[in-house]
Amino acid sequence: MGAPTNYVPLDPRGWRLAMGLRALDESAWLETDERHGDELALKASLLTTNYADVVATSPHGGEGSRELLEHVVRFLEEHHPSRSRSTSPEEHPIVRASRLVQEDLCVLVKDDSWRLRAACVCFPSRWLLASKINTNLDEIHGPVPGYGQELARPTNGFFDRLTPERSFWRLNWTLLDSPTLFQPTTSRAAPSGELADWYFRVERQTLRQLPRSRAIVTSAATLSERDAQFVPTLLHSLETAPTSTQAYKGWTGVARRLRDAPGAK
């Protein structure tokens, strides 16, 4: 279990669009922390009130989802036995797997290209799951500035070369004015208020291939922290991001507001 401060992905050299992949220690595939009970309860509540927003499946993702559930159950028994519990066989396996862990889970299967075929995403950071199901990696990332030119080719190549023996992880981050984990919106509004009202939202994403189905699983855990210790680096990252990225992330004008704030430098 990593403390949130282990996951501050700010680059002192400034903002950059990068795959940022690192080798994953498989004993740390799925993490758990003191928010376990609260986040599982939140998932249960969203699965009751907003099922169509948080679950999307297709028959192509069934085999991968069943295998994913087996892996999640085995992982918990081995590494976090106190977190093991049973789930209802009547539910879709990706929902059952998701009810066991704090992470969001996505299964991608290759046919013409790698497509999202099953997902349970309770904590989206401003995107809509229903608009992504069955689309491929390039389409999923359509709104991300620079992705098509800089990341599409290496990401597709990475997925083609991924093997069950070696898994990876990466981080995304942004600034939001709300700690709400469930943000199913495409709004790109800049955070309101000032630094003390903002949350540094970090998503830790793991990528692994399942040996039997060859499906690729992405897990994404979200941390939303108030932490002003890194303001100078944050400021530098915000200021060096391209205008299109600032608009996509809802950062437009944020660096100036931060610079103008008393004591920010």
Ligand code: HEM
């Ligand atoms: C090596 C693999 C991947 C890379 C390098 C990558 C990269 C990125 C980047 C740079 C962003 C912009 C987000 C930000 O800067 O805050 C993004 C957004 C996103 N990624 Fe990925 N990603 C990868 C895999 C995946 C996978 C497997 C999924 C599966 C669902 C996924 C789903 C998304 C979604 C839904 C968004 C938000 C798009 C939107 O705003 O509509 N990504 N990704």
